[in-house]
Amino acid sequence: MARHLPPLNALRVFEAAARHLSFTKAAAELNVTQAAVSHQVKLLEDVLGAPLFRRFNRRLVLTEAGQAYWPDLRNAFDQIDLATRRLNRRSGPQQLRISTLQSFAAKFLVPRIPRFQARHPKIELMISTSPLQVDFARDDFDLAIRLGGGRYPGLYVEHLMDDYAFPVCAPQLLAGRHPLRRPQDLKFHTLLHDTAVLPEEKAPTWENWLQQAGVPDIDTMRGSGYSDTSMAIQAAVAGQGVAMGRRALVIEELAAGHLVQPFGPVVKNRFSYYLVCPKANAQGRLVAAFRDWLVEEIAQAGLNGPDQKKPGLKKPAAKGGRPNGRA
Known part of the structure; x- marks a missing residue:
């Protein structure tokens, strides 16, 4: 069935204005005039048949309709942005984006990266460090290495070492x-x-x-x-x-x-190191290559204890809890 969508440019303008709660800031982001932003928002309000903003002297407030509409629209634009970046990466160098703790990156991972690059010269590793959880639906990461209890609902989880x-x-x-x-x-x-x-x-x-x-x-x-x-x-x-x-x-x-x-x-x-990623990524060639290399490095360093798993991305996602896609 054909989709009956409002004008996409008007949707884009409304999303920016709702995010900033300012026509001026939205205009600056989109590189258009404030009058153009106001015109596109009015056009969208006419199409939807409902006001989206309340305009006061020096501030902008979302109406009830605007508050209900904006979150889903923001998520849709986030997904389009993520899909576009992933497509661009497929046509360019093969990049594997990894999120981990700063201490693990500095003291264990980074000193060993030359050995990975020697084995996989066509894979570029992009490593980002943060103690915060990754939202794989929003953040552009392929996998994360986390120190935790191993419960990351909705994701593929594999124990690396204690x-x-x-x-x-x-x-x-x-x-x-x-x-x-x-x-x-x-x-x-x-x-x-x-x-x-x-x-x-x-x-x-x-x-x-x-x-x-x-x-x-x-x-x-x-x-x-x-x-x-x-x-x-x-x-x-x-x-x-x-x-x-x-x-x-x-x-x-x-x-x-x-x-x-x-x-x-x-x-x-009581915490251990885990490799965590979306289930769809677990069998991907880049993730598998990195995972197999990392397991070998851990074994060669003598860090794999009795609970160490054998190579192979076969372990299912951790059970329990509501799926949230974060690690």
Whole structure:
């Protein structure tokens, strides 16, 4: 059946005006005059038979009809924009867009990218870092790597590796006036805190680690705080104190001798690393190539524990909860 749509240009103008709640700002975005915006909005109101804005002296307010119409229209334009960008990417270089945490990108992923590029020279990786969830219906990402509980409703979810925490420091702190030989020696050293870690039960914080180590008499409120794990690790490399190292993020520094693990225990985090993507992307060639390479890197680094899954994108999406397409 033929679609009976309002004029598309009028819809585009209304969406911009509703988003800005300003004819002036909409005109600037669309590179037209304010009078042209007003004309297109009036045209759309005539076609729909309902006013979309209430016009006051210096402000614009959506009517009830406008409030009901705009969200669906905005989503439709978002989908058109996303589809267009994806089509343009298919005709150009093959790009794989990845969202992950800044610490994981800096300390694990980026140092290994040359090996991926050597294996797949025609695939360009575009890596973006953020602690916020990705909305795959809105954001132009192919997959995400997340540290969490593994429950991402409506998405393909695959366990990559578990997360473990333990103290790390520069080698010089093993010597000197107060050498680090046992957990009790931490009272003579600066504690480096990763403030990005939520202070909850079983989180890899100094308080939780010292409790499991059976060392109750060390003040965990003292020391320096860093809003990102990678900064806390760099401070430890510089000899500024002792950090709570996350296994996947310090393995290269340990191997290079920039950091050492003075003692245990090693504590397992309740969160793990997961590869997350829309189900439609899971069997895609680019996602599969990256996933297989990443699993190999994790195995070669000795980071895959007993729960590590074998290669192959076969695991279904996590069950439970309402699908929201976010990770």
